[in-house]
Amino acid sequence: MKRMVLKLLPLLISLIWLTKASAVAPISLAKNNCTQKCGNVSIPYPFGIGDGCYINKWFEISCNHSFRPPRPFSKSANLEVLQVSWLQGTVRVESPVVSDYYDPEWVFNGTNARVDLTGSPFFYSETDNRFAATGCDNLAFSIQDADVIGGCMSICNVSTTSPNGCYGISCCQTQIPFRVQIFNVNITSTGVKNSQYGWRSAFLVEKNWFSSLPYNNISFSFNFLEARYVPAVLEWGIANGTCELNRTTNSCSSASCSTDAYCSKNGAQDSYNCYCKKGYSGNPYLAHGCQDVDECKDPKTNICQWDCYNEVGSYWCSCPPGYFDFSHGDGTNCVKASELRSKVVGLVLVNSPVVLDCPDPSFKTGGNHERVNLSGSPFFYSDTDNKFVATGCNNVAYMKNGDVIGGCMSMCSKNSTTVPNGCYGIGCCQTKLPSRLQIFNVLITDTAERYPQEECRSAFLVEKKWFSNLSHEHPYYKFLDLRIRYVPAVLEWGIANGTCELNRTTNLSSSASCSTDAYCSKNGAQDSNNCYCKKGYSGNPYLPHGCQDVDECAEQKPNRCQWGCNNTMGSYRCSCPPGYFDFSSHGVSRLRLSG
Known part of the structure; x- marks a missing residue:
């Protein structure tokens, strides 16, 4: 049995990659200027009809035209040929x-x-x-x-x-x-x-x-x-060279195989068969018979979620702009950037105060004023999702935490009637936040070139996505007249009542307030962590049994099974139907061995 399986392996490898070639141009089976068919039977090289069309005398085929349609016969075996497979290394005959x-x-x-x-x-x-x-x-x-x-x-x-x-x-x-x-x-x-x-x-x-x-x-x-005759199957191999597998290039040495092919002994010491390498298909016995397969055109081989790019012998996937490759670089799991933060970090969207400095004292909240203090809490302003913004004319706005830790300058649009297209310093400025900011303390002051204050000036921490989507003509953008007092901002958070120790073996949490079937990860603070459901689970990882098994078989994108799909706890298994061989170790690629 072991010998039989080993003999089948090269055949199965080529069978898998042949299935990819359905969208590729027709492949030439015979040598140039040689007859490719006799009646209804294809005659691929190394077999051939006529001088110079076969590899040696054993593979010579005669086409008997006394039959209608004509029938091919092996001249060396004196048997009628029903089918020739260079892929399987077999010829089906009338025995x-x-x-x-x-x-x-x-x-x-x-x-x-x-x-x-x-x-x-x-x-x-x-x-x-x-x-x-x-x-x-x-x-x-x-x-x-x-x-x-x-x-x-x-x-x-x-x-x-x-x-x-x-x-x-x-x-x-x-x-x-x-x-x-x-x-x-x-x-x-x-x-x-x-x-x-x-x-x-x-x-x-x-x-x-x-x-x-x-x-x-x-x-x-x-x-x-x-x-008088019944169909039977003969195996065959090439016996005019020694098959030596080059482990580096996976090509043949002194064997009659194509470029981009490799050879394998077929059970006899002096006989071998040729097979196209992974990513190629065609007749491996012809000089350039193995041609690149465009995996991107075949849904059976193209597992890209978005963009697929074919290359010689392989292919690669990529994610579109605005998406993050969450699949370790192979482009098969593209997550929208705006969704990724919620996937990997604990977030809470809040209304964060706007500091106003207006000519009307009733709307004046500026000066050197502390508006938010999160010290000692598990919350901090996300430096990834927020930005610091100041608006108005003649506005130098500082973020302070005892010392100045950031700020920007919003100048007047002097002698210009054109509305600025963006928040780049004229009437509006913006800058990044420091990491793990917990105190929102703002100082609004004047630029060196003073102008009469005719409108409100403001400063605030704001969710950058929300702010970027505002129209520059919208009154919210300049924060005039409406005197809005709050804008959306994102706080990150973590659990601070346990030490997060990742168990490298089981990926479980230790003394952290995480669910069964969850793990914990430090969120940047020494005494704070976040919980995440393990792969194959979803739900709330902070509840005792909040992470529930995902049925991948019921979802099209995670389920790559070609035939049967069996859900398991935290994963799933693919299976092949009777008469098929599982060549992927998990049922993703299947080959029919008969018929």
Whole structure:
């Protein structure tokens, strides 16, 4: 079983990346100026029709035009070709049925082989084929080099009930040995005499085709009495070079593989197959047969949330302006910048006071006046989400905390009738805040060039997003007449009743007031922390059981499963349906192994 899985791995890798090529231009299968099809069958290189179109004599195909449509035949194996796969390294052929109805005794008694592939690069696939025998009183052996290498026994049906399947009553089947190249059969008797009469047969057959046949005790056996050939699968490899994997470039050395391809031994010491590298598809046996796949055009491979950019052999995602890449740099989880702060920091939006200095004393709140003092609390003005703003003519506004810690100057629009387009010093100024500001203390004074004060001057801490969205023509912007007293501002906060110690192993909180299935993180203060639900959970991380499992299977964006999705606590699992192989270790990529 282990050997079978290892043999399938290169095939599965190429199968995954072939599925990406659905939106790519048609790929040339044969060599230039060579016939690509015989009848309805494609003939890809290394096989070929005509001189110079195949890699060596073993892969030469003849196209028999006496049939309508024409049929291809392998000249070396003398078998009709039904399908060629360079991707799987197989060729599907019509393999003969040996019976004691049509064939002479020297054929069905094991004296002469019906198929002999000795010395060729072809062998019957033990993965895809079965040895089968039909009829009553049939003990059928498979022989190679005069030795019995397998067989099965098909006995007569003494019941009035027809058997439902090929399990020993009028039909038997068994696996075949590794790398069978000779099909030689001996049909003999089981030794159990029975009055039932019938002809007997034995054959190598493609297991998927055989198992899909409708089974009936009489008609099933009769079908193989009439049949002369059944489909079977031959594996093949290239034997004219040594396959040496270059671990650095993943390319072939002295092997007949394409650029951007690699080679892998197919089970024989002197034989290998070629496969396009990840991010490429095409015929890996042609000189430049492996072409770049545009993953961005295929929804199965493009997992970008927003923008996808193809590059040779791969692709990359990016987030649009105004979004933050929250996926460790791969662009698959873009979060709007305005939403990101709420995701990662405890915030509270408040009405913060405006300090006014007006000619009318009833509206005068300026001077050297402390309006907000948050000292000792878990709150502070966010330096990320707020800015300090001053408006009016002839206004020098300072932020103070004992010492001057910031400020800006708003000058008069002298000799100009044009309204300034923005808050850049004429009638309005703005600047950043210091980190973790807890005291809002403002001093409004005059510029060196004094003008008569005819309107209110103001200073305030304000949410920069709200302030930036104001129209410069709006009366709120100049803070005239309406004398607004409060503007929105953002305070950050944290919990200060526990020490936040991140457990690196379990990512749980220790002595912090966080929910089960949450973790804590310091928010910049030594004695303050915030709580966050762990990945796969959502809710209020401060409540005892506030973080609840997220059902990713019910959400389209987090759920990347191609088939079945099974929610688990804190995560989810993908699964593949019967007949598919999970090549991603978690069900994201699936490959059908049959059909």
